[in-house]
Amino acid sequence: MTSxxxxxxxxxDLLPEAPVDQHPPGKRRKIASGxxxxxxxxxxxxxxxxxxLLAAISFTVQDHVHGGVTFSAYRQIFTTPANGQVGFTxxxxxxxxIAVTTIVLTLLLLLPTQLLLHLRFPRVRGLVEVITLLxxxxxxxxxxxxxxxxxxxxxxxxxxxxxxxxxxxxxxxxPYILVFLYVILAMPFVYRTLDAGIRSxxxxxxxxxxxxxxxxxxxxLFRVLVPCLRTALINSAFLCFALVMGExxxxxxLNYTKPFPVWLYQLPTTSGQVQAAxxxxxxxxxxxxxxxxxxxxxxxxxxxxx
Amino acid sequence: MTSxxxxxxxxxxxxxxxxxxxxxxxxxxxxxxxxxxxxxPFFGYVFLVFMVPIGFILYxxxxxxxxxxxxxxxxxxxxxxxxxxxxxxxxxSNSLKGVYRTAVxxxxxxxxxxxxxxxxxxxxxxxxxxxxxxxxxxxxxxAAAAVTANFGGIPLAFLFIATVGNAGMVTxxxxxxxxxSLQNDLHxxxxxxxxxxxxxxxxxxxxxxxxxxxxxxxxxxxxAEAAENLGANRWHYWRYVAGPVLLPNFLGSVLLLFCSSFSxxxxxxxxxxxxxxxxxxxxxxxxxxxxLSGQENLGAALALDMIVIVLPLTxxxxxxxxxTSRWLA
Amino acid sequence: xxxxxGTMAALSGFNLRIQPGELLALLGxxxxxxTTALRLLAGFDQxxxxxxxxxxxxxxxxxxxxxxxxxxxQSYSLFPTMxxxxxVAFGLRLRGRSGPQRRTRAAELLDLVGLGEHxxxxxxxxxxxxxxxxxxxxxxxxxPRVLLLDEPLSALDAKVREQLRDEIRRIQLELGVTTVFxxxxxxxxxxxxxxxxxxxxxxxxxCDAPAVLYDRPATPFVAEFVGAMNRLVATTEAGGNVRxxxxxxxxxxxxxxxxxxxxxxxxPEALVVTPDEGGDTVVVVATFRGASIRLRLLRSDGVxxxxxxxxxxxxxxxxxxxxSVELLNRPVLLASAx
Numbered sequence: 008m009t010s011x012x013x014x015x016x017x018x019x020d021l022l023p024e025a026p027v028d029q030h031p032p033g034k035r036r037k038i039a040s041g042x043x044x045x046x047x048x049x050x051x052x053x054x055x056x057x058x059x060l061l062a063a064i065s066f067t068v069q070d071h072v073h074g075g076v077t078f079s080a081y082r083q084i085f086t087t088p089a090n091g092q093v094g095f096t097x098x099x100x101x102x103x104x105i106a107v108t109t110i111v112l113t114l115l116l117l118l119p120t121q122l123l124l125h126l127r128f129p130r131v132r133g134l135v136e137v138i139t140l141l142x143x144x145x146x147x148x149x150x151x152x153x154x155x156x157x158x159x160x161x162x163x164x165x166x167x168x169x170x171x172x173x174x175x176x177x178x179x180x181x182p183y184i185l186v187f188l189y190v191i192l193a194m195p196f197v198y199r200t201l202d203a204g205i206r207s208x209x210x211x212x213x214x215x216x217x218x219x220x221x222x223x224x225x226x227x228l229f230r231v232l233v234p235c236l237r238t239a240l241i242n243s244a245f246l247c248f249a250l251v252m253g254e255x256x257x258x259x260x261l262n263y264t265k266p267f268p269v270w271l272y273q274l275p276t277t278s279g280q281v282q283a284a285x286x287x288x289x290x291x292x293x294x295x296x297x298x299x300x301x302x303x304x305x306x307x308x309x310x311x312x313x
Numbered sequence: 314m315t316s317x318x319x320x321x322x323x324x325x326x327x328x329x330x331x332x333x334x335x336x337x338x339x340x341x342x343x344x345x346x347x348x349x350x351x352x353x354p355f356f357g358y359v360f361l362v363f364m365v366p367i368g369f370i371l372y373x374x375x376x377x378x379x380x381x382x383x384x385x386x387x388x389x390x391x392x393x394x395x396x397x398x399x400x401x402x403x404x405x406s407n408s409l410k411g412v413y414r415t416a417v418x419x420x421x422x423x424x425x426x427x428x429x430x431x432x433x434x435x436x437x438x439x440x441x442x443x444x445x446x447x448x449x450x451x452x453x454x455x456a457a458a459a460v461t462a463n464f465g466g467i468p469l470a471f472l473f474i475a476t477v478g479n480a481g482m483v484t485x486x487x488x489x490x491x492x493x494s495l496q497n498d499l500h501x502x503x504x505x506x507x508x509x510x511x512x513x514x515x516x517x518x519x520x521x522x523x524x525x526x527x528x529x530x531x532x533x534x535x536x537a538e539a540a541e542n543l544g545a546n547r548w549h550y551w552r553y554v555a556g557p558v559l560l561p562n563f564l565g566s567v568l569l570l571f572c573s574s575f576s577x578x579x580x581x582x583x584x585x586x587x588x589x590x591x592x593x594x595x596x597x598x599x600x601x602x603x604x605l606s607g608q609e610n611l612g613a614a615l616a617l618d619m620i621v622i623v624l625p626l627t628x629x630x631x632x633x634x635x636x637t638s639r640w641l642a
Numbered sequence: 643x644x645x646x647x648g649t650m651a652a653l654s655g656f657n658l659r660i661q662p663g664e665l666l667a668l669l670g671x672x673x674x675x676x677t678t679a680l681r682l683l684a685g686f687d688q689x690x691x692x693x694x695x696x697x698x699x700x701x702x703x704x705x706x707x708x709x710x711x712x713x714x715x716q717s718y719s720l721f722p723t724m725x726x727x728x729x730v731a732f733g734l735r736l737r738g739r740s741g742p743q744r745r746t747r748a749a750e751l752l753d754l755v756g757l758g759e760h761x762x763x764x765x766x767x768x769x770x771x772x773x774x775x776x777x778x779x780x781x782x783x784x785x786p787r788v789l790l791l792d793e794p795l796s797a798l799d800a801k802v803r804e805q806l807r808d809e810i811r812r813i814q815l816e817l818g819v820t821t822v823f824x825x826x827x828x829x830x831x832x833x834x835x836x837x838x839x840x841x842x843x844x845x846x847x848x849c850d851a852p853a854v855l856y857d858r859p860a861t862p863f864v865a866e867f868v869g870a871m872n873r874l875v876a877t878t879e880a881g882g883n884v885r886x887x888x889x890x891x892x893x894x895x896x897x898x899x900x901x902x903x904x905x906x907x908x909x910p911e912a913l914v915v916t917p918d919e920g921g922d923t924v925v926v927v928a929t930f931r932g933a934s935i936r937l938r939l940l941r942s943d944g945v946x947x948x949x950x951x952x953x954x955x956x957x958x959x960x961x962x963x964x965x966s967v968e969l970l971n972r973p974v975l976l977a978s979a980x
Contacts, residue, residue, distance in 0.1 A: 045441040052438050056461060056515070059472045062482040066475035120355040127348045138359055144627045145367055145620060146576030148593040152616040153366025155600050156373050187362050194359075255467055255579035260597045268467045272583060283475040286468035294460050535719040539777075541706045542684060542713040543733035543784060553732070557723035 060287070067284040080284035095285070098270035105182065105266065106251035109189040110244045113197050116190065118240075121198065122232065125205050126214060139198040142191050147256040154188065154261070179265065185258060189251050196250070197243040204239025208232075249293065370620075373613040377401040404614035413611075416590035417618065419506065420575055423591070427510045427517060428571035432563065434514070435521020442522070443529040455526065458519035466579025473512045474584070478503055504585040512580055517570050524569070528562040528637065558637075565633035568626045575623060592619060646682055646694050653678055653844045656692075660788075665814050665821040666849075667831035670841035671867075676824045679841075680790055683822060685709045696787060712781030713790040717797045719777055720765040726752060726776045727761040733784035751779035754813060771802035778810065782817065789814070789821040795830065807834055828868055832856070840864045858894075862977045865907050872908045872947050873977065877901055884976075889969055895976035905977040910936065913949035914968045917958050921966035923947070925959055935959065939967065 067080045084095045093101070124132050142150070161173045176183035210232060217231045233240070255268040263269060271285050378398045385392055409417060442454045477483050477495060487493040496502050503509070532555055540550045578593040585591070587598065592615060599612040646658045653675045660666050668676040681687045682694055685706030693702045701709055712733075720729050730751055731744035739747070752761050755775040765773055774794050781789060791810070795803045811834045814821050825831050831838045832852040839849040840863070848860040859865035876884035876891075880899045883890050884906060897904065915937060927938040935956055939947045947967065951959060959965065 045445065048437050048441045052434075052518075056457070059476040059515070062476035063472045066482050116355060116358060120352060123348060123351045128352070131352070135355070140627075140631075141363065144624055145363075146578075146593075146623070148576060148578045148596055149370065149616040149619050150363070150366055152596060152600065152612050153368070153370040156369040156610075156613060157366055160369065191359070191363050253466070253579075255582070256593075256597075259579075259582070260600055262601075268579065271471075272467050279471070279474060279478070279480065283471050286471035286475075290468045290472070298456065298460065533718045535715045535717070536721060538686060538706075539713065539715060539719040539721075539780075540732075541686075542711065543780070544707050544710075544736040545732075546707060549736060553735075554721050554723075 060290075063283050063287050067280055067287055069280070080280040081288065083281045084285050084288060092273065092275070093265055093270065095270075098265055098267045101265040101270075102252055102267035105185055105189070106248050108183075108186045109193065109251050110247045112186060113190045113193050113247055114240065114243060117194070117197055117201055117243075118233075118236075119228075121201050121205060122210065122228070125202075125210055136198070136202075139194045143195050147188075147192060147254075148260075150188065150191070151257045151260045154184070154257075177261075179263065182263060184261070185263065185266070188257055189247070189254065192254070192257075193243075193247045193250050196246045200243045200246065201236070201239050204236045204242075208235045245296075252289075252293065370613045370616045373610045374404055374617040375400050375402065376610055377403060378609065404610045405617065408611055408614035408618055412590050413592075413595055413615065416592045416595045419590055420592040421622075423506050423509060423513075424571045424575040426506065427513045427574045428567050430510070431514050431517035431521055431570045432567045435518045435566070436525050436563065438518065439522045439525040439529055443526055451526075454522065458522045462516050462519040462523060466577065466581075467583050469512060469515060470580045470583030473503065473515075477501070477508075477511075504588045506589075509581060509584055509589065509591075512584060513574050513577065517573060520573070521566055521570065524566045525559075525562065528559055532558065561633040562637045565630045565637070568630045568633075572623050572626055572630075576619070646679060646692075653682075653689075656844065656846055658839060658846060658849065660820060660822060661836075662820050663818045664836040665811065665823060665834060667823045667825060667835035667838045668841060669825060669828055669831040669838050669867075671826060673843075674841040675844040676826075676841050677792055678844075680792055680822060680824050683788065684711055684713050684790055710784070710786055711788045711790055712784055712786035713792065714774065714777045714781050714794045716793045717770075717773075720773055720780075722765050725762050725764055726757065726768070726779075729765070729776055730780045730783050732780065737784065747783060748779070751783050752776070754782075755779045755809065769802075770798050771806055774798065774806060775809070778813070782813075782819070787820065789819045791821065791823045793824055793826070796825070796827070803830075810834065832868070838868075840867060842867075859907075859975065862907065862975075865975055865977075870910050870948050872910065872913065874906050874908055874945070874947075874974075875903055876906045876974070877903055884974065886969060886974070889971075891969060891971065892973045893976050894973040897976060906974040907977050908969060908974055910948040910950040912970045912972055912974075913947065914970060915939070915949050915951055915959060915965050916968075917963055918966040919964055921964045923965050923967050925961050925963045925965060928956065928959060928961055930956065939965065941967075 068076045068078060086094065120135075124135060158173060158177070161167070161170050164170060173184075176187070213231055213235065214227055217227050222231065253268060254266070255272070258266040258269050259272070264273060267289070271282065271289070274282050274285065376398055377400075383392045407413070438454075442451050445451065473481075475481055479496075484495045487495055487499075493499065501507060503512070536554050536558075537550060540554050545553070576593065578597070581589075581591050581594055582597070585594070587594070596612055596615045596619075599615065646656065646660075656675070656679060658679070668679060670676050678687065682689055685694075685701070685704060685708075689702065693700050695701065696709075720726075721732065724732065727745065727748045730748040731739075734744045734747060749758070749761060752758055752775075755778055757772060757775050757779070760768065760772065765776070768776065777794070794810075795806055798806065807830060810823075823831070823835065832855075835852060837849055837851055838855055840847045840855065842863050848855060848864045850858075850860075855864060855868050859868065865871050874886055876886040876893075878893075878897045878899050878901060879885050879890065882893055882897065882899070884893045884897070884904060886906065893904075893906065922942040923939045925937055926940050929936045929938075930953065933953055934950045935953050937949045937951060937959060939949060941947065949967065
């Protein structure tokens, strides 16, 4: 399930696996494929998807003063607004830091747990899988209500240690509460990715073989399993990254102003040009990153086959 | 060639199995309990960061605080408000009145419309891609879909504002060159069901494509051949063979799209703000204090409303998924 | 009566005539074109030149869904959302039969293939063998002119395969339906078929009854593909004979009697193996096969031979024993120079 409340929708990992195709594409029986105007559908889709991007780009380079093209909107991205808000790089770095922390915490939490489940408690896996799907059922918009309620309740007694703890993790300079919540949001996707990876490398045999050769558990974990799970770990890291960089709902409702999407939204602008410019810029950035990772993955898959 | 020969017998022979070495009983139980300990971080974390907040929602949705007068506490000499908190259903009932009712209706309508349109368009697109002779096209579309489905809410909203917003490229083009007002003549505005739906489709259609492409590819070619062999034409094949196989997947995807758009916040917020009531936006509005006294827990009630709508749909979705995996595996 | 001839990428100069009511097996290694030939018959592929004739009518341009043939695929062909009964009745539904009619006929056919109690079961509830039975019933339900089977047993376990093999043959004989059966398993082909067409690289090498194929293979490929064959060196002599070792045997084929060396093909059962302390051949491996033993022999000059002997001789002919080998006085087959 997806929600743009936290910016990331789905990844192919969460969706049903494509079975191996017995016949190459294009050799399907006529009754199964269409001589329908396929090109009409594809063209309309292309217009709908690429159109707004192009329109936005031309919107951002319009020069209302002199006519013609100007890149002033893009230049403005990097200047610090006068009203005390932070600048582009500050907001970006802010989100980046949160993203990295989220990645580390998520992997630290999930990887050992999943390995333990896979090797020692395979029957509990079903339960855990259901649990990891819960954040999809209770979307961020709902979760943040609960979190806010917890804050209100804790806030009633300003002398309790709990209050001190909660205040600490809420602070703007180190918003750990965001990290904690993002780990939950990332769980469904990261769990599935790591699970696929763990299943595919036949972990049980690797562990037994290395233990048989005398390896202690740290060695098994770091020198045997983790290197084999590299792709899954990288994919998970990237999922977390995309999620955090795009997450708006929770950070907005909890009144943080520095995370990148919130900053983007609150950018003061008269014509909307600067906001559009930042949107285009960040979209292209994320797209390029995704395509690069995708290309790397694809190349690895090709190398494995060949 | 070997110098010594051997008699091979095609009859099976018994192979003796050596008994596996086992640890002592106490060592085993030590290992087991240590293992359970290892699961504590995960379950503990999920409980603290997820279950507790959700629990608060479920509890608070039925709680109301009536504020009493402020009195001075004799012991601490502080002013303390005497509040009376009780269980009530008024939060929930209020959450379905007035602007909130409009929001729920809008959200349901929007989600239903966009789920159906997105599903149909997505399936057609997936169909077009799956049946193309070019492998490259398929790769490109799948990659593009994965990227587009991940477009964040805010940038996407601004993209469309820049296109069909009040000062958008298309809007001004129509006005300047063709003298058509997007708003008055074509009755289109971003801050309406149609407008928001248009934007939501941008990430919902790729999601649908990503879900249905494996399903369409999972249709075994033998089914089409067997059907044809038995005398079926295209209509028969889709009506009796492929359609029933894909139906659970399709319905599940519609539910997926519905829940996605129902829960979406960022895009809606950037597009419409307060002018077009939607449940997620109402929730954030309530949480930022925009609510009558005595109705503080309305946010929790609204959240509960969302849960009540989305949860059953998710269960149905899971059941449908389980069915299809059996057929398409 | 069906006849296929034509040229396609996978077939060339392919000419095959099928008699009504016969079970003809197309046998050959992977890639030899046997499946292509079957698909030509079914109408799934079109020949680039040539035609497909059924009862003397040219059906080359008739689409697959109008050819009135029943096909059984290797696997996965049952419609997953339908019960066994509905699967079998599918072809009848398309032909406009009423509900009760369909159900009766489907029940009849499922009974015929031994699945009378499983009419309501779904494909995922059936074993591989049961699924293929349903597929067979489904193909027969429409009373096809020709029954086509594309390696239907290849995906099944050995035991199930044997059972089903006999079943298919029994049903085919009972109904008298013309059948074309594609397989790469020669045991299957030889035991089931009235005639077997051996194919290689798109060409039909020989099409005869199994016994003829075995005893009088038309080409060296057929000789070695069907059953095992020993390759021995002989010299040609007058009178259409060849000399192998100390023996002079008639040759089955054209030869030039000039003393040149030729390769002859000899079946394992045509070798006579006698224990002989002074023999030039040693037993390397003896494989017990129930009724017979297959011996792998090594001659002192490095030539390997296969011989089949009666199993009661197992004690005499254990590995390591020295033996001498002679050929039965039968004509030997000449291999071509290539």
